[in-house]
Amino acid sequence: MILSDILAGALRSGTSVMLASQGELLSERAGVINLGTEGSMLGGAMGGFAVTVWTGNPWLGTLAGGLCGLLVAAIHAYLVIVRKANQLATGLTLMFFGMGITAFFGRSFVSERIVGFNPVPIPWLSDIPFLGDVLFRHDPLTYLSILLVPCLWFLLFRTRLGIMLRAAGEREEVLFASGINPKLVRGAAVLAGGFLAGIGGVQLSVAYTHSWVENMTQGRGVVAVALVIFASWKPARAMLGAYLFGAAQALQLTVQQQGLPISPFFLFMLPYLLTIAALLLVERRRQSSTPEGLGRVFSGEAGG
Amino acid sequence: MEPTDLSSSNPYLLEAIGLTKRFGSLTANLGVNLKVRRGSIHAVLGENGAGKSTLMKMLYGVYAPDDGLIRMDDERVVLHPPMKARGKGIGMVFQDFRLIPAMTVLDNVALAVSREGWRFRRKELRERILEVSAKYGLAVDPAAEVWQLDLGQRQRLEIVKTLLVPHTRLIIFDEPTSVLVPQEVDAFLNMLGMLKRDGYGILLITHKINEVMACADEVTVLRGGQVAYSARREEIPDGDSLIAAMMGGKELMPISKPRAESEAPKPEALTLERIVIKGDHGETVLQEAEMSLRAGEILGVAGISGNGQRELAETLFGLRRPSQGVLRIGDRELQGRGVQAFMEAGVSFVSEDPLKESVVPGLSILEHMVLDGYPLAPKRLGVDWARIRSRLSASPEAKALALADPDRKADRLSGGNVQRMVLTRALVRGPRILLVSYPSRGLDIGTTRTIQQRLIALAEQGTAVLLFSEDLDELFKLSDRLVVLAGKRLHGPFRPAETDAAAIGRLMLEGGESA
Numbered sequence: 001m002i003l004s005d006i007l008a009g010a011l012r013s014g015t016s017v018m019l020a021s022q023g024e025l026l027s028e029r030a031g032v033i034n035l036g037t038e039g040s041m042l043g044g045a046m047g048g049f050a051v052t053v054w055t056g057n058p059w060l061g062t063l064a065g066g067l068c069g070l071l072v073a074a075i076h077a078y079l080v081i082v083r084k085a086n087q088l089a090t091g092l093t094l095m096f097f098g099m100g101i102t103a104f105f106g107r108s109f110v111s112e113r114i115v116g117f118n119p120v121p122i123p124w125l126s127d128i129p130f131l132g133d134v135l136f137r138h139d140p141l142t143y144l145s146i147l148l149v150p151c152l153w154f155l156l157f158r159t160r161l162g163i164m165l166r167a168a169g170e171r172e173e174v175l176f177a178s179g180i181n182p183k184l185v186r187g188a189a190v191l192a193g194g195f196l197a198g199i200g201g202v203q204l205s206v207a208y209t210h211s212w213v214e215n216m217t218q219g220r221g222v223v224a225v226a227l228v229i230f231a232s233w234k235p236a237r238a239m240l241g242a243y244l245f246g247a248a249q250a251l252q253l254t255v256q257q258q259g260l261p262i263s264p265f266f267l268f269m270l271p272y273l274l275t276i277a278a279l280l281l282v283e284r285r286r287q288s289s290t291p292e293g294l295g296r297v298f299s300g301e302a303g304g
Numbered sequence: 305m306e307p308t309d310l311s312s313s314n315p316y317l318l319e320a321i322g323l324t325k326r327f328g329s330l331t332a333n334l335g336v337n338l339k340v341r342r343g344s345i346h347a348v349l350g351e352n353g354a355g356k357s358t359l360m361k362m363l364y365g366v367y368a369p370d371d372g373l374i375r376m377d378d379e380r381v382v383l384h385p386p387m388k389a390r391g392k393g394i395g396m397v398f399q400d401f402r403l404i405p406a407m408t409v410l411d412n413v414a415l416a417v418s419r420e421g422w423r424f425r426r427k428e429l430r431e432r433i434l435e436v437s438a439k440y441g442l443a444v445d446p447a448a449e450v451w452q453l454d455l456g457q458r459q460r461l462e463i464v465k466t467l468l469v470p471h472t473r474l475i476i477f478d479e480p481t482s483v484l485v486p487q488e489v490d491a492f493l494n495m496l497g498m499l500k501r502d503g504y505g506i507l508l509i510t511h512k513i514n515e516v517m518a519c520a521d522e523v524t525v526l527r528g529g530q531v532a533y534s535a536r537r538e539e540i541p542d543g544d545s546l547i548a549a550m551m552g553g554k555e556l557m558p559i560s561k562p563r564a565e566s567e568a569p570k571p572e573a574l575t576l577e578r579i580v581i582k583g584d585h586g587e588t589v590l591q592e593a594e595m596s597l598r599a600g601e602i603l604g605v606a607g608i609s610g611n612g613q614r615e616l617a618e619t620l621f622g623l624r625r626p627s628q629g630v631l632r633i634g635d636r637e638l639q640g641r642g643v644q645a646f647m648e649a650g651v652s653f654v655s656e657d658p659l660k661e662s663v664v665p666g667l668s669i670l671e672h673m674v675l676d677g678y679p680l681a682p683k684r685l686g687v688d689w690a691r692i693r694s695r696l697s698a699s700p701e702a703k704a705l706a707l708a709d710p711d712r713k714a715d716r717l718s719g720g721n722v723q724r725m726v727l728t729r730a731l732v733r734g735p736r737i738l739l740v741s742y743p744s745r746g747l748d749i750g751t752t753r754t755i756q757q758r759l760i761a762l763a764e765q766g767t768a769v770l771l772f773s774e775d776l777d778e779l780f781k782l783s784d785r786l787v788v789l790a791g792k793r794l795h796g797p798f799r800p801a802e803t804d805a806a807a808i809g810r811l812m813l814e815g816g817e818s819a
Contacts, residue, residue: 158423158426159423159424160414160415160424163407163411163414164415166404166406166407166411167404167407167415170404170405170406170407171404173402174402174403174404174415175415177386178415178416179386179387179390291406292404292405292406
């Protein structure tokens with residue numbers, strides 16, 4: 001059944017983008033735009049794959065991939081928060097740095113094959129017609145990523161940490177005035193975001209394709225950044241957007257398999273086109289929900 | 305939530321002795337003594353630049369004093385940074401509130417109040433908020449988002465926040481009534497009385513003599529960074545002696561407004577017909593507004609700030625397009641046109657937040673003037689800056705408003721000096737229509753009077769003045785007619801002689817609720 005294939009594919013190929021977008025969402029809620037998400041994903045995909053090859057254990061790979069993503073984000077955090085560099089320029093640079101360095105270290109892994117993560121059907125639930133195929137026959141990282149979304153929502157909107165994080169993204173001086181160092185909060189959010197993006201990369205290489213190819217994220221990190229805006233900085237909407245992107249990917253693959261006479265280049269473009277269309281549709285509503293302090297540099301002075 | 309340790313024998317919560325603070329060559333405070341008793345209200349008066357803010361910021365720990373000492377509970381204390389001051393039980397309600405607009409009331413309180421752990425008890429905090437607000441008549445809705453609140457509500461939230469911080473016993477209020485309508489002022493003073501009865505010490509910074517006379521137990525007047533006058537309430541003969549102490553030897557210019565009621569109505573300078581204005585979030589802020597502003601009159605716009613004043617002013621200057629209706633200047637329809645068209649039609653605009661909207665940090669006063677179209681003087685291929693400077697300094701507007709040195713950079717100016725610059729800039733254009741928002745905000749009595757006199761003179765020369773203000777005193781003194789912005793509508797016009805502040809205040813409050 002093609003529809004359930006596409007929907008299941010939406011989850012499978014959307015999960016990496018989804019994880020990265022949740023990470024970016026954390027970072028942006030705290031006031032830092034991280035275009036280096038692409039670099040974090042690539043770092044995660046490569047590092048996670050390498051450790052899985054060496055140890056044969058995909059969970060160790062996941063941890064390593066997350067740390068690689070965090071490492072790339074740490075460079076961003078240092079430059080942007082401590083050195084007060086421009087967020088966009090730094091992020092772009094890190095994106096290309098990620099492409100380069102993973103291509104360099106990843107050369108020897110290109111032909112490697114791994115077992116990695118494989119779909120784990122959930123007993124009983126996976127037997128439900130249609131829904132079972134769509135929702136309950138996925139790899140462990142996909143399940144975990146779905147659980148992550150409500151957790152993140154809870155963290156952001158129901159805990160003191162979440163309030164601090166959002167305050168850092170809205171008005172740092174208020175956070176500062178209540179005795180908390182906004183730089184620490186921002187830094188932690190960026191690192192956590194990089195970790196999630198790294199795991200997104202792991203899902204791509206270790207769970208979805210079981211291979212490493214140079215620049216295999218193909219702009220997913222950038223799409224993740226766009227999705228955060230599309231989602232008005234709301235975790236559930238970012239998840240929806242990521243699955244939309246994933247569905248377009250799955251659709252493209254299905255159409256190619258069916259051998260329909262559509263240019264593969266056009267099909268390849270489709271997910272990105274859809275993302276642009278989604279952005280156009282919601283652009284008008286964006287203004288009011290943008291975190292006030294997004295992209296701003298905090299001077300560290302106590303105002304007034 | 306009541307202040308702790310009432311047992312101590314020392315009647316003073318806080319004693320500041322010989323506080324001195326210098327900024328470079330400027331001495332902001334010199335040898336200031338100030339004592340605050342528990343369960344009493346101590347008012348601190350002073351003109352702009354008298355050093356009130358510096359003193360308060362030292363007491364709240366924003367600055368460390370260069371000299372002098374502060375004692376609490378018979379012990380010398382260090383209050384810098386503010387975290388320490390808060391730990392000692394000092395809270396401050398700032399004029400520009402320390403709130404995050406995108407978050408709810410509850411979240412804002414949680415940010416300030418809860419200290420430990422990564423979670424907090426939402427339910428418990430909610431109940432504590434409701435409890436404090438019921439006790440002191442500080443109505444706030446914990447679920448509301450702060451951007452939806454008007455300034456009065458935001459202030460109540462700030463006070464609730466301060467009261468909920470553990471161990472608060474001394475609260476500093478910075479010009480608290482400047483954002484309130486008369487009824488709210490009464491409620492506020494009432495609440496101060498309750499806090500006082502519960503043992504809180506209160507420091508009240510203000511310009512308003514009548515409020516000081518109404519509620520203070522002790523008064524300290526600062527002038528030029530030093531204590532010029534200090535007395536208990538019962539020793540003060542009347543408000544005028546306080547004004548005299550604040551002004552020193554300077555003379556206060558009286559406000560005189562000639563009223564030419566009998567004259568035939570002048571031509572309409574600006575007309576609105578069924579204007580609908582939308583706000584930043586796409587919501588309607590003004591419905592079907594009708595208004596006419598005549599040449600040579602001052603039309604006052606009253607209203608609680610945040611009721612569409614900014615949007616209306618921006619619309620009248622072409623910064624915002626009305627979504628419906630007709631906007632006429634003279635006999636030309638200008639709705640949908642840009643700022644350039646409005647400037648050419650002779651409109652000048654003083655925005656409600658000049659620091660944010662009218663100031664380019666790196667540029668000097670002179671450059672600001674030129675940026676806004678002050679005529680240049682050519683000198684060969686370049687610009688004769690010296691001539692522009694002397695022409696500006698010699699202009700009657702700059703003299704009347706005591707404009708600061710034209711070469712000073714705007715981001716180094718105090719709020720009052722920025723206001724002077726922005727007003728001078730609007731006036732040197734010789735506008736036919738002047739839109740001016742809160743002209744006296746942040747200015748001392750002397751300068752306020754000068755500006756008010758200037759506006760009256762301008763109207764006499766035939767300029768149509770639209771005056772946005774929250775200060776009902778000012779509106780009644782200056783306006784020929786008054787309109788009220790409330791509940792998304794323009795009410796009026798009213799003649800000041802035929803109504804009173806209480807009626808307008810009620811309309812400001814209730815107009816908002818019936819909608």
